Each structure stands twice: as structure tokens, then as C-alpha cells.
Amino acid sequence: MSRQEMPVPASSMGNNADQVGIFHYDVLAEKWTWSPEIFEMHGRVPGEVEPTTELLRRHSHPGDTTHLADVITAAKAPFSSQHRIRAAGGRIVSIVVVGEPNRDVDREVRTVHGYFINLTSSKAAEAEQRNDLADEAAGMRFAMASRAPIEQAKGMIMLAYGCNAADAFQVLIDASQQSNTKLQTLATNLVAEMETGVAQPASARTHLEAALLRLGRRAG
Template identity: 40%
Template sequence: MADSPVPSASPWVIADRNVGTFRFWFVGQRWEWSDEVARMHGYEPGAVVPTTELLLSHKHPDDRQHVQDLLDHALHLGGSFSSRHRFIDTGGKVHTVIVLGDRMLDAAGTVVGTEGYYIDLTDTFAQTRRQALNDSLPELFEARAAIEQAKGALMVVYGINSDAAFELLMWRSQHTNTKLRALAAQVVAELATIDSQRDDLRRQFDHLLLTAHTRIRAVGGE
């Protein structure tokens, strides 16, 4: 399973050119990028072989050490990593991304690397933030508890900070045309459906977060 070709972002997740997938094998530090991730960096699919050196060369100078530290941590402890950081594509454009990684297992259940999503917020975050803060302040005030709970869940599961968790919620809100408070409330309502004893907790939460908007009306949401 771990050696199959890296997929494009799963169609049931989201049809979005700003979302791509990656895999990173610890042995040999071998990378695979989906077509979307290659294009984010300014390359045509298959034009380059991604390496740790290439990846780090694209990172914003102020964020490069942070990403290096995350990779070192994953390599030494055999874990996954998630991060909010910036990179610079081949054309010089600065991208702000959230990278959500999970452990990658071989057939025997041994951790052999990490795999997950690149979510490029560059073209969507400013607009989403303006909409959330300017158009929906009363809504945000009323829904603060649910939003804070949803943010807390994202912070724990993905190991990201409060700002990144809020950006992730806003990204899903915009790209699914769902009100932020309704989405947050749905995520919180479904937390009890996740089995924390299973090894695939992160994948369970991925599915919850990326499909929650489809179940809002069914349970009395907006």
C-alpha cells in the first residue's frame, strides 16, 4: 500500500487545485508529490524528482529551519508532522500552506514514513478572513464556543496552533459554501463518532472534517 503511486487529492475530499498530497519515506528520505503539489511549487508534473533538499530550498527563509526541525523530529521518532508555513515557487510567488501529515505504514504495520495533504491558502485566506471578521461578527460571537471547540480538536489531532486551526476551518467554510458556525458545530457534534483507540484516528478525523458540511442539514444545521 505504501509503495503505490501517490494519488491526487481524493475526489471525495474536495475538487480543489489548491489541495495536493505527498508521501515521504524515512529510509532514503524519498518524496513523492501529487500533480497538484508539483504545480504549487511551479513545476509541471514529473518535471522534477522531489528531494528534501529541493523542498527546503523552496521554503521561505524565515520558515526553513522550522520545517527542517519538523522533518528531523519525524525522522528520529518515526512520527508524522503538520505545519503552517510559507514556500516560494519557481516564479517567486510566496505561498502560505498548511501541511497535514499522518503516519505511513507498511503491510506489517510498521511506520515507514509520513503522508498527507498540502493545503494552499494563498489565494483564499485573505478573502475568507475578511468575510468572517467583517460580515459575520455577530455570528462569530454567538458561535464562539463551538468554533473554539472545533479549533481545539484540530489543534490536538493535527498538532497545529490556534491560528492555523482557525484558517483550516475558514478554508473548509469557504470552499464548501457553509457558514463557519454551522461547520464548527457539526465538527464538534461528530467528535463522539471517532474511535480514539484505533490507529487511524487522524484518518477518521480527516474524513470528518472534509465531509462534515454534507451532513449539516440532515441533523438540523443550517
């Protein structure tokens, strides 16, 4: 496949990458050709430096166990590899490199060409999304903790007024708005008030006992 024929990988399209740069490496001449995007990923301006194997090594992140230069220059088959670039100025750029070697009639690799795909901002977006998910999970945990006293308070109102759950919830909302008190706080205080040990009105107890007896017999 010629350099012009090689398609841009599908993973580099759309929102998965911010930049796609094309490279070409002539194995025999040890000569590199970079598109402007690859210079930019390295924090360089086209023409500022000549792209070389040594330049790739100097910009490799020290934490990467495999050097990008080695992956490309030793390529014997199509490859895809993830790396980090330490750009001029210290900025760390996360990239995926997709490449393909070309062989001559003797089956020797003569050139390697492919793409540098900048994933840096995509990774930042993923990290932000993870933070959003963590915030959402924390909110759900808070909501679950808040739900218990609200449900208890609804049950008390349903018993006292002989209403359904929706009407009981509306009573709580109305009381919350009139007193300018958060719904969860109002419900918690109401439950605490009913847990003081003070005997409840006989009518409420009688109604509850009758319901428990009736339902208990039905279950039996």
C-alpha cells in the first residue's frame, strides 16, 4: 500500500482525537518526514528542527517502557502503539501511533509510514467525565441517605390523614415551603419528634393495630 493510499484509522476520526499527523520514515536513508501536526505535538515549529530518530528519543517520556523510535524503526508488520511525548516546554502529550512498513521485491522493509494521533485533550475529557460520574455517584448516595426519613415521614402522614403516598409527599412539600425548611431536614425532624416515646393518639394506634392484625391474618 502506498503512502497516499493508506487510510486514516477510524479511531482517529471525530471526537476521539484532536490532531492527526502523517509521518514517513525512509529506512535506508534514515530520513524522516513529518506533517506540521507532528511538529506541533512535539512543541516545535516546522523547519525549527530536523526530525530524526534521535529527536524522537529525546522527546520520549522517561516513564514509557518502550521507545516510540524503536517501535517505528524496527517495524516488520503493521502496528498500533500508545506513547507519551515530552514536548518542548515540558508539556506531556499522549499519542497513539499507527504505522505500516513497506517492503521491496526482496521483502526487505524500505519505508515505514503512518499517523500520529494526539489523544491528550480526549484523555482530559475522559478524566473530567470520571469526575462528573464521581460527583453523580456522591449525589446518589446523598439522595439515598435522605430518602429514608422522607419515606418514614410520608408513612406517618399517611397514617394520620388516611391519604396516599402522593398526597403525603405533597403535605411534606407544603410544610417545607411554608417553614422555609429543606424537605430532608423537615422529614428528619418530624421522625425524631415521633420517636420521643410520647404515646400517640389512641385513634392512630387503633387504626394501626387493626391494619396490622388484618394484614397479618391475610398473610397467614
